[in-house]
Amino acid sequence: MSVVGIDVGFQNCYIAVARSGGIETVANEYSDRCTPACVSLASKNRMIGNAAKSQVITNFKNTVHGFKKFHGRAFDDPLVQVEKPKLPYSLHKLTNGNAGIKVRYLDEDKVFTVEQITGMLLTKLKETSESALKKPVVDCVISVPSFFTDAERRSMLDATQIAGLNCLRLINDTTAVALAYGIYKQDLPTPEERPRNVVFVDMGHSSFQVSITAFHKGKLKVLATAFDPYLGGRNFDEALVDYFCEEFKGKYKLNVRDNPRALLRLYQECEKLKKLMSANSSDLPLNIECFMNDIDVSSRMNRGQFEDMCAQYLMRVELPVKSCLRFVTELSRDDIYAVEIVGGATRIPAVKERITKFFCKDISTTLNADEAVARGCALQCAILSPAFKVREFSITDVVPFPITLRWKSPTDDECEVFSKNHAAPFSKVITFHKKEPFDLEAFYSTPQDLPYPDQSIGRFSVQNVVPQPDGDSSKVKVKVRVNVHGIFSVSSASLIEKQKGEGEDMQIDSEPMVQNESRAEDQVTFTFIKVIQVDQDGQSQGDQQNEDNSSSSKEGASGDKQDPAAGESKPKVKVKSIDLPIVANNIRQLDSDVLNNFVEYERQMIIQDKQVKELNDAKNAVEEYVYDLRDKLCGMYEKFITEEDSNRLTLMLENTENWLYEDGEDQPKQVYEEKLDALKRLGQPIQDRHREHEDRPRAFEELGKKLQLYIKFVDSYKQKDERYLHLSAEEISTVEKCVSESMAWMNSKMNAQSKLALTQDPIVKVAEIIGKIQELEDVCKPVINRPKPTVDDTPEVNDQSSGAHNGPTTKQGAEGKGRCKGRPADKTWHERDGGGLRSVAEKLTLQPSLRLPSLTI
Helix, strand or coil, rough: CCCEEEEEEECEEEEEEECEEEEEECCCCCCCEECCCCEECCCCCEEHHHHCCCCCCCCCHEEECHHHCCCEEECCCHHHHHHHHCCCCCCECCCCEEEEEEEEEEEEEEEEEEEHHHHHHHHHHHHHHCCCCCCCCCCCCCCECCCCCCHHHHHHHHHHHCCCCCCEEEEEHHHHHHHHHHCCCCCCCEEEECCCCEEEEEEECCCCEEEEEEECEEEEEEEEEECCCCHHHHHHHHHHHHHHHHHHHHCCCHHHHHCCCHHHHHHHHHHHHHHHHHCHHHHHHHEEEEEECCEEEEEEEEEEHHHCCCCCHHHCHHHHHHHHHHHHHCCCCHEEEEEEEEHHHHHHHHHHHHHHHHHCCCCCCCCCCHHHHHHHHHHHHHHCCCCCCCCCCEEEEEECCEEEEEEEECCCCEEEEECCEEEEEEEEEEEEEECEEEEEEECCCCCHCCCCCEEEEEEEEECCCCCCCCCCCCEEEEEEECCCCCCCCEEEEEEEEEEEEECEEECCCCCCCCCCCCCHHHCCCECCCCCEEEEEEECCCCCCCHHHCCCCCEEEECCCCCCEEEEEEEECCCEEEEEEEEEEEEEECCHHHHHHHHHHHHHHHHHHHHHHHHHHHHHHHHHHHHHHHHHHHCCCHHHHHHHHHHHHHHHHHHHHHHEEEHHHHCCHHHHHHHHHHHHHHHHCCCCHHHHHHHHHHHHHHHHHHHHHHHHHHHHHHHHHCCHHHHCHHHHHHHCCCHHHHHHHHHHHHHHHCCCCCCCCCCCCCCCHHHHHHHHHHHHHHHHHCCCCCCCCCCCCCCCCCCCCCCCCHHHHHHHHHCCCCCCCCCCCCHHHHHCCCCHHHHHHHCCCCCCCEEECC
């Protein structure tokens, strides 16, 4: 099972995997650990990542980047309309109102959803991780900004399905960073001690996030989060672009914004300049050749000017930090143990300075600013994976926005079920008294805090609700939850049906307690009868699985507590729990049929990309062979081909080269393979003659050495050498005959080969010489290596010695009687015995282990 964590950023992506007992960030085919979040569509295939980034200028209308902000958003969303003029590609309104991306693909105008574009990017990241791990990748953990709403999170999950990934968890960026920070700490306080409070500040390319996290040994608890979804590194890039656009307009009379290519080049250069100014305070140049209308432009900028220009953005840095600290009222700045910063934009000195000034302490940079999120995702995936053993580490996240439920009644009632920064994942059971089916509308309570104005989450219809047999309202228990992905849902509903019995006390199920995997002390039950009542109770219902099971249909289950509303004189009742169907209508949710079509279309595009790659590889193979063979014909192959054949082959190579750039520019794969085969029919014999000429002397030399060895062996035998007296004359005769025949074969082949020109095919090939060597070895080696027969004189066993089976008990026994004749003196009985202690010990040591992979952090 693979363990993969993916940080899908606005501008760049990172992949971390678990292997070799640790977490490491993997590189792509360009040996780059960073993969640009770009997708370029062309007439035949797609280019994703680094290849797509190279198309940003040349194919700007069909190269999609910066699309992460469009997840779960309508086309009419104000943010989409603000971003639309800045984009080099076109946005399109889909039938469901979402924002789509219009490009030209396979020579046709296509409109892709944001989920499809992100699915393409995830497909590329999946291929990269599979290449690194050398095995299929399915399960993963993916990061999302902490301010992502339900619609955005569901959109991201749909994208993972399109890419064929199983997302075990969508984890918030700052939570992933906190996990990467805390799981390695060996000195965290115990649960009885005060927690270690750490602030994590993450400023990426497009957003700014802050979280305060409390650490104990083996767990982390996010106390609060705050964010500015519209503040990031690109704001500083835009400030530079605006400045230079105005300067070039006055200095060179160039209207840069009218030329998309020039504007994209300026963005790239301004981003480079921003990074240089973070490391240098001196004046730095900006030079762009052939910028517009064949005009070269140049300018200068220093860090002081840059900070003055970006003062409005720098002022916004402190607001989320203040908001986050203000929410945790019991904390002061003195209670903060450390302030960790990650994200590319935190490298801007002015940003660091403002964070340092606010907390009155030096900031920490112990984490990798770019890769910390991906590493945290991989650690979370390892924790969730049954195939890896990781130190226990629990995570409690928070709900970023308060969530309210509204339902129809004589007067529309509503209740806030999850407050801001409420613990997550978390489940609550709400009891309604209804006679008919009813709808629950979920929405965010504070639209002013949302990244976009649409505060609706979805509508959930609880069906099949009927009154009690006596006409009273039925008790309906509805479980709402925020799951591990941070997505709100009405997960189940059940109708409690009372049935009268004889001689029984009236009992009903005790009110279901709120189940939270992390915070048992916050369990609350909401009961709605006529007015909302909040009942505090400290009982726990066990783990989430038990709670889910308790909501299934059951009959005859009676509680252990007496209903306080029931009098002692009332008849006893039994309780029957019936599961109720729930129809969910989430905002911006893709239909299952549409999603399945997207999955199938992604597979078709993958096949198309593979076919185009194979076609290009076949074409490149022809081109490579032409250039390689033509160069060698004038070099190392010159002596191995006649002048006539050389001229004919050279002409053929030139014709093939011309064909490649004319009629052969766009041909089927089979045509290129046929061209290559035709060239190899003429070129391969030349290559073979060259190779044989180079390798033949070494092969004959090796054969000669073997012959000399066995000739000396025969001579030694004839001279009565003691080492070979045990061999028979027939064996020596066989060796002598084989050596003689091999010598004659070698001499004849060498003489015949020496008479041939280099342009002729060889008489003998290296493979034949190697075969002759092997034949010689098969005959001679067994004879020359046959050992002398030995006589093992077993010493007489002393009847008085009781250690026959337990080994010698005295030094004399160990060195004398216990030793066989002809054996070394240091060999004891258990070393000679094949089934003795040594063999047993070796078997135990070398026994393969069936342990699971260990990832102990």
